Amino acid sequence: MLTAVCEDGPLTLTALSGTTGLTPPTLLRTLRLMRDEGFVVQDEDRKWHATILVWRLGCAVNDSIGLHRITDRVLRELAEVIDETVVYATFENGWLTYSGQAEPDKPVRTHIPLGGHYGPLETRTGHAVLAWLTRAEVDKIIEAQATTAYTPHARKALYQELLDVALRGYASGTGDRWPGVWGAAAPVFNHRGQPVGAVGVSIPTGGVPDNGEAIAAKVSAAAQQLTVELGGPAERPASPLLAAAVHRRGPARAR
The missing domain is CATH 1.10.10.10 (Winged helix-like DNA-binding domain superfamily/Winged helix DNA-binding domain)
Incomplete structure (x- = not known):
């Protein structure tokens, strides 16, 4: 009640x-x-x-419980399972701040400095968040943060990538910020179903790891676990971008 x-x-x-x-x-x-x-x-x-x-x-x-305590526990459990560096990035006012990290006990691993302040356009954790914003919110971030001019073709490609992220439930791939590092990330939501951050993994590899999909699925499960423990919805909410695409083009074409 x-x-x-x-x-x-x-x-x-x-x-x-x-x-x-x-x-x-x-x-x-x-x-x-x-x-x-x-x-x-x-x-x-x-x-x-x-x-x-x-x-x-x-x-x-x-x-008494502590946001950081919950986040650190979930990250440690994930790092033990996949044996790679995992992070939590907080999303606030259009920017990401890396506020949590767990590293495996092995000599070759990635290290993401905590407190780093990054735009969501340039990271996998950022794309995981962007995929659950509205198109107007994404456009606002592009206009405020893009370091190079976004041509209509580049903007269309970004929208399509974010739709793919929303369909899969996670973002994955390599980026320009950390060359040679493959990453996967999934969003974390608050009680209103709004993205407030993302759980991500960073792997020093030249390409997609053989078990990349399995790793991404574990990252997505950890992000959903963190969502629920922080009071968010039991099921991942629908993406406004995906809902708008389905409305404009129909389900078949949106997929």
């Missing part, structure tokens, strides 16, 4: 009954107990919603 009120509220008793499957008498009895404890309140329009107390408790839980 509290989850429904927090995520879908404000809700009437009838709407809450439809969401939870509980009968109105059961709901009302429990809602009144939750109201007396300060967790919910009923507005003048008869709709129930959570109070600021729930938000305060959420902040306290986040402080």
Whole structure:
């Protein structure tokens, strides 16, 4: 009930009954107990919603668990499984900051300096995030950050790549920033289904590793695990870019 009120509220008793499957008498009895404890309140329009107390408790839980602690654990587990360097990049205000890293215990590995500030156009982690933005948001980033002029052909190629990323669920390949390094990355989402970062792997190789798809799938699973542990959706949300492409061209052509 509290989850429904927090995520879908404000809700009437009838709407809450439809969401939870509980009968109105059961709901009302429990809602009144939750109201007396300060967790919910009923507005003048008869709709129930959570109070600021729930938000305060959420902040306290986040402080006690720690975003970095959760991220570091997921990265360590992923690094142990694939035996390669993995990172977490935070996405904020159109830029990526590498805030977490786990490295394997072997002499040949990549190392990504933490705190690095990069544009999403030039990295696999960036493309993983861009694929879940709107076209207007992607255009804004291009206009603000592109170091070279984006011709119509280059822009079209980028859009197509991002659509492919959205279909696969992850970005992969090599880039200009780190020549000789192959990477794969998948987005992490907040409770509203918005991309807030990406989990990525970097492998020092001249091309695509033989097990590249398997590695990318593990990276994608780790990103989804981190999403859920940080309060995001249990299923990866739909990409606005992909949804718009399907609407414009139809499902067959969009694929």
